[in-house]
Amino acid sequence: MNSQQQKNWQSVHDEVLRRIHTREWKPGDQIPKEVELAEELGCARATVNRALRELASEGFLDRRRKAGTRVAAHPVRRAKLDIPVIRLEIEGRGQKYAYGLLFSERRTPPPEICANLGVTADSDMLHITSLHLADGKPFMFEDRWVSVAATPAILKADLEKISANEWLVLHAPYTRGDIYFSAANATEIEAKVLRTDPGASLFLMERTTWEDTTGITSARLLFAPGYRKHSAI
Amino acid sequence: MNSQQQKNWQSVHDEVLRRIHTREWKPGDQIPKEVELAEELGCARATVNRALRELASEGFLDRRRKAGTRVAAHPVRRAKLDIPVIRLEIEGRGQKYAYGLLFSERRTPPPEICANLGVTADSDMLHITSLHLADGKPFMFEDRWVSVAATPAILKADLEKISANEWLVLHAPYTRGDIYFSAANATEIEAKVLRTDPGASLFLMERTTWEDTTGITSARLLFAPGYRKHSAI
DNA sequence: AAAGTTAATATGTACGTACATATTATTTCT
DNA sequence: AGAAATAATATGTACGTACATATTAACTTT
Numbered sequence: 001m002n003s004q005q006q007k008n009w010q011s012v013h014d015e016v017l018r019r020i021h022t023r024e025w026k027p028g029d030q031i032p033k034e035v036e037l038a039e040e041l042g043c044a045r046a047t048v049n050r051a052l053r054e055l056a057s058e059g060f061l062d063r064r065r066k067a068g069t070r071v072a073a074h075p076v077r078r079a080k081l082d083i084p085v086i087r088l089e090i091e092g093r094g095q096k097y098a099y100g101l102l103f104s105e106r107r108t109p110p111p112e113i114c115a116n117l118g119v120t121a122d123s124d125m126l127h128i129t130s131l132h133l134a135d136g137k138p139f140m141f142e143d144r145w146v147s148v149a150a151t152p153a154i155l156k157a158d159l160e161k162i163s164a165n166e167w168l169v170l171h172a173p174y175t176r177g178d179i180y181f182s183a184a185n186a187t188e189i190e191a192k193v194l195r196t197d198p199g200a201s202l203f204l205m206e207r208t209t210w211e212d213t214t215g216i217t218s219a220r221l222l223f224a225p226g227y228r229k230h231s232a233i
Numbered sequence: 234m235n236s237q238q239q240k241n242w243q244s245v246h247d248e249v250l251r252r253i254h255t256r257e258w259k260p261g262d263q264i265p266k267e268v269e270l271a272e273e274l275g276c277a278r279a280t281v282n283r284a285l286r287e288l289a290s291e292g293f294l295d296r297r298r299k300a301g302t303r304v305a306a307h308p309v310r311r312a313k314l315d316i317p318v319i320r321l322e323i324e325g326r327g328q329k330y331a332y333g334l335l336f337s338e339r340r341t342p343p344p345e346i347c348a349n350l351g352v353t354a355d356s357d358m359l360h361i362t363s364l365h366l367a368d369g370k371p372f373m374f375e376d377r378w379v380s381v382a383a384t385p386a387i388l389k390a391d392l393e394k395i396s397a398n399e400w401l402v403l404h405a406p407y408t409r410g411d412i413y414f415s416a417a418n419a420t421e422i423e424a425k426v427l428r429t430d431p432g433a434s435l436f437l438m439e440r441t442t443w444e445d446t447t448g449i450t451s452a453r454l455l456f457a458p459g460y461r462k463h464s465a466i
Numbered sequence: 467a468a469a470g471t472t473a474a475t476a477t478g479t480a481c482g483t484a485c486a487t488a489t490t491a492t493t494t495c496t
Numbered sequence: 497a498g499a500a501a502t503a504a505t506a507t508g509t510a511c512g513t514a515c516a517t518a519t520t521a522a523c524t525t526t
Contacts, residue, residue: 007510021408033476043510047511052477063476065478065517065519065520066520077315077412079316080312081311082310173256177466180464181436181463182436182459184434185434223416228413231414232409232412233409233411240480266507279479279480297488299490299491
């Protein structure tokens with residue numbers, strides 16, 4: 001049947017995926033063990049292993065030692081979102097990027113930021129708001145808090161020229177982070193900045209990054225109406 | 234320095250990531266070649282290769298044959314979103330899932346669906362709207378079009394009992410899909426169904442799936458206010 | 467029969483070797 | 497000097513073997 005004499009892991013990957021897609025192997029079904037597949041497809045077990053491992057990480061297969069490999073009973077779509085620096089996202093669309101610092105103030109954080117980052121209310125922080133534009137039109141409104149204690153060098157950064165978004169990516173160490181995607185109605189101020197109407201529905205991205213247990217920065221990114229984030233499966 | 238005698242690929246992965254995080258290796262820097270790293274860390278090249286390959290797929294490294302491996306100049310955060318069947322998402326939160334079919338009608342599609350799926354205006358399609366509830370409260374409003382030609386078995390499915398969302402995942406073959414995330418103001422009807430106010434900002438997920446070049450289904454999923462999609466980096 | 471112990475087994479991974487492939491560096495030819 | 501051919505090189509992958517590990521199945525003991 002499948003007598004293709006290619007024996008690279010990608011061809012194994014594709015062949016197995018084909019059998020899943022065509023329901024030759026249905027959700028919940030146990031599939032042949034690695035050695036059997038290797039024999040059938042004429043390649044080494046390591047090659048089959050690589051292919052099946054990849055498929056498992058993509059959410060198509062469930063694998064357990066001794067128990068074997070089966071087609072995922074509830075295929076989980078695993079959307080991969082690339083979240084580049086805003087400048088690159090805009091330039092990637094072929095638009096002209098511009099950026100304006102709205103204000104920058106060194107002060108103690110409000111309660112919700114303390115909770116987010118796990119810092120005390122008397123922490124030394126930098127509060128920055130800025131606007132990112134695409135082809136001259138408001139694209140994204142950034143409201144960010146940065147821990148000065150964790151990233152003292154931020155004070156020397158020229159935030160008129162480089163956005164905090166980009167500076168942090170290039171200079172701040174981090175180990176982990178959270179992202180939340182949601183929707184929010186524009187407040188009057190936000191609407192004014194983004195040149196839309198109060199109450200307009202905006203795509204919201206909230207990000208917090210940490211180095212070990214030290215909170216580095218917490219940002220609220222509000223996108224202008226019409227923004228859509230895409231992912232292929 | 235790093236004289237840990239562990240020689241599994243994960244420890245190599247972690248060690249390299251540590252050097253990136255601590256800026257020992259900065260964005261744009263070239264890192265030692267595989268053989269050198271293998272020697273330094275006391276393991277086989279294959280082990281280093283596995284670790285670096287993983288890091289590259291996570292967006293931390295850029296690798297090119299002959300040119301070598303360097304730290305990504307513009308680290309792209311690669312958020313992985315798990316998008317399970319709605320029922321499982323709700324149950325995963327420890328809430329009780331319920332589902333109600335609002336209406337189901339077999340008819341020809343409107344222009345925007347034709348454009349989405351690449352089907353003709355006289356196609357045989359099923360239009361389904363339904364509501365998914367968590368702990369009795371409206372959670373997500375689903376507005377879906379399914380191609381009957383591509384998935385005739387859908388006509389026999391009891392969509393009062395199983396949601397189209399879940400039925401399709403279990404029974405429809407597919408090869409690829411698109412997801413768009415955005416935000417939308419609730420229309421009067423949507424607000425009524427989701428028991429919120431017209432104009433409320435709602436998180437919107439638009440999905441289209443295909444089998445090769447044949448459009449299978451296109452869905453518009455509107456989430457109740459307060460919904461947030463999370464991802465850890 | 468229930469509990470605890472041991473054997474069997476499929477996947478997980480490490481290693482060394484060999485060769486493939488893409489890309490850069492070098493050399494040769496015009 | 498510029499173009500074309502050639503060599504050098506780092507990553508990419510395949511393979512066979514060996515052993516690790518998690519988990520199930522079988523068996524023994526109480």
